[in-house]
Amino acid sequence: MSSNITIPQDGQAITLEDGKLTVPNFPIIPFIEGDGIGVDVTPVMIDVVNAAVTKAYNNERAIRWMEVYAGEKATQVYDGETWLPEETLAMFEQYKVGIKGPLTTPVGTGMRSLNVAIRQLLDLYVCLRPVQWFTGVPSPVKQPQEVDMVIFRENSEDIYAGIEYQAGTAEADKLISFLQQEMGVQSIRFDQDCGIGIKPVSKEGSYRLVRQAIQYAIDNDRESVTLVHKGNIMKYTEGAFKQWGYEVAKQEFGAKLFNGGPWLSLTNPKTGKEIIIKDVIADAMLQQILLRPAEFSVIATLNLNGDYLSDALAAQVGGIGIAPGANLNDKVAVFEATHGTAPKYAGQNKVNPGSVILSAEMMLRHMGWLEAADLLIKGMSGAIAAKTVTYDFERLMDDATLVTSSEFGEAIINHM
Numbered sequence: 001m002s003s004n005i006t007i008p009q010d011g012q013a014i015t016l017e018d019g020k021l022t023v024p025n026f027p028i029i030p031f032i033e034g035d036g037i038g039v040d041v042t043p044v045m046i047d048v049v050n051a052a053v054t055k056a057y058n059n060e061r062a063i064r065w066m067e068v069y070a071g072e073k074a075t076q077v078y079d080g081e082t083w084l085p086e087e088t089l090a091m092f093e094q095y096k097v098g099i100k101g102p103l104t105t106p107v108g109t110g111m112r113s114l115n116v117a118i119r120q121l122l123d124l125y126v127c128l129r130p131v132q133w134f135t136g137v138p139s140p141v142k143q144p145q146e147v148d149m150v151i152f153r154e155n156s157e158d159i160y161a162g163i164e165y166q167a168g169t170a171e172a173d174k175l176i177s178f179l180q181q182e183m184g185v186q187s188i189r190f191d192q193d194c195g196i197g198i199k200p201v202s203k204e205g206s207y208r209l210v211r212q213a214i215q216y217a218i219d220n221d222r223e224s225v226t227l228v229h230k231g232n233i234m235k236y237t238e239g240a241f242k243q244w245g246y247e248v249a250k251q252e253f254g255a256k257l258f259n260g261g262p263w264l265s266l267t268n269p270k271t272g273k274e275i276i277i278k279d280v281i282a283d284a285m286l287q288q289i290l291l292r293p294a295e296f297s298v299i300a301t302l303n304l305n306g307d308y309l310s311d312a313l314a315a316q317v318g319g320i321g322i323a324p325g326a327n328l329n330d331k332v333a334v335f336e337a338t339h340g341t342a343p344k345y346a347g348q349n350k351v352n353p354g355s356v357i358l359s360a361e362m363m364l365r366h367m368g369w370l371e372a373a374d375l376l377i378k379g380m381s382g383a384i385a386a387k388t389v390t391y392d393f394e395r396l397m398d399d400a401t402l403v404t405s406s407e408f409g410e411a412i413i414n415h416m
C-alpha cells in the first residue's frame, strides 16, 4: 500500500542507543491531530511548542512535525474503513517520540478504543500522568498546592485488554458454561443474557510497571510510592499486583520492612533519603486524595484504577483540560492529553489546549530540551496569572478574561 504520510525532508529521526535518546537539532516528531476537539487543541500545541523552541534556541533547533493519522481523519485520508493504519504505528516506533490528540471510542457498541489499541500494539506499558497545581488555577479543594502526585498507570493489561463478550452471544454463553461446568463457578447471578469480561494481570506486567514507578521516585527525589489496588475483592489480580509491587521493591531495590511492615522503605541511592513503599485500597484512596493529598507522591496502579484516579486528581488542580500524560515503554514515547474528544465543543475554538500543551512540555523534557520546556511552563503560568483563560477556568474565576483555545495559546507565547 502506498503511504499517505509525508516525511519532512529537512528533519532527522531521533535514535536510541543503549537506552539513551540521541536527539538531532531538527527531529521529526509524528503527531495525530485527534478527533473532536483535536482540531482545536493540537494546532495550538504545535504553535506554542514551535514558539518555545525558537525562543530557547533561536533557529538552531526546530521540530519537524509529521502528521500521521488515526480515528476519523484516517478514514478520510485512507480508504474509509481504516481507523488505525499500520504505518501510523510504524512511524511512532521508528521515530521514538510522538504526540497525539484524543480519539473517539463509541460506548457500548462499535469498535474498541483506538487509544488503548495504540498503547497495546506498541506495548507502551506505562501511562504516566503527573498532577500538579498551577498558581491561580481554580480548584474545588482548599489547598490544591498540596496535590503533587505522579501516577504510573499500568497501560497494557487489566480489563482494558478487551477480553469481553456481549450478552446473548455464543461466545458469552460458552464462557459462562465453561466457568460453571468446568470451574465450579456458582456465583454468576443471572446467567442468561449476561455479558462477561476477563481481567488479566500478570507478574511480569506488574513488576515492570512498579519498577518504573520506584525508579522514578529515586530519580526525582520523591518520598513515597503508593500501590493502589482493590486487592481485598479481586485477590488474584489487584491483590497480586500489590504483592508483586512489594516483591519488586524488595528484590530489585533492597527495600526492607518499615516499622515492622507491611509497608517497606528503601534508601534512595542518589540522595540517601528514605522512600516509603506503601499500599492503599482504591476506594479509600479516592477519599484520601481529597482529605490528605500531601501524603501521596508517586502512585502505581492498574489500568482502570489509574484511569479513574487520574481524572479525579485532575479535577483537584483545575480539571482534565489541563492534565497532561505520556504513554511509555523503554524505547518509544507517545505523549497524550488526559481528556477525550469532548464532542459538544468540537471545532468551536473554545476548549482548554493546556492538557496537550503540557503533554508536549513533558515531551520536550523527555527529549532533553529543558530550556524550551521551562519556557512553556513560564508561558502557561504567566497566562493563568494574568487571568487570560479558556471557558473552563473563566467560569470559576473572578475578573478573568475569557479567551479562545488559540488566544490562550497566544497568551502562553506572550508570557514566555
Ligand SMILES: NC(=O)C1=CN([C@@H]2O[C@H](COP(=O)(O)OP(=O)(O)OC[C@H]3O[C@@H](n4cnc5c(N)ncnc54)[C@H](OP(=O)(O)O)[C@@H]3O)[C@@H](O)[C@H]2O)C=CC1
Pocket: 037, 041, 101, 102, 103, 104, 105, 106, 115, 319, 320, 321, 322, 336, 337, 338, 339, 340, 341, 342, 343, 351, 352, 353, 354, 355, 392
Ligand atoms: N485518550 C483519549 O483519546 C481519550 C478519549 N476519550 C474519548 O472521548 C470521547 C468523549 O469522552 P467523555 O467521557 O465525554 O470525556 P471528555 O474528556 O471528552 O469530556 C468530558 C468533559 O471534560 C471537560 N473537558 C474535556 N476536555 C476539555 C478541555 N480540553 N478543556 C476544557 N474542558 C475539557 C468538558 O467538561 P464540561 O462539560 O464541564 O465543559 C467535557 O464535557 C469518548 O469517545 C471517549 O472514549 C476519553 C478519554 C481519553
Ligand SMILES: O=C(O)CCC(=O)C(=O)O
Pocket: 103, 104, 105, 113, 114, 115, 116, 307, 338, 340
Ligand atoms: O480510549 C478511550 O476512549 C478512553 C481512554 C481514557 O479514558 C484514558 O486513557 O484516560
Ligand SMILES: [Mg+2]
Pocket: 307, 308, 311, 338
Ligand atoms: Mg480517562
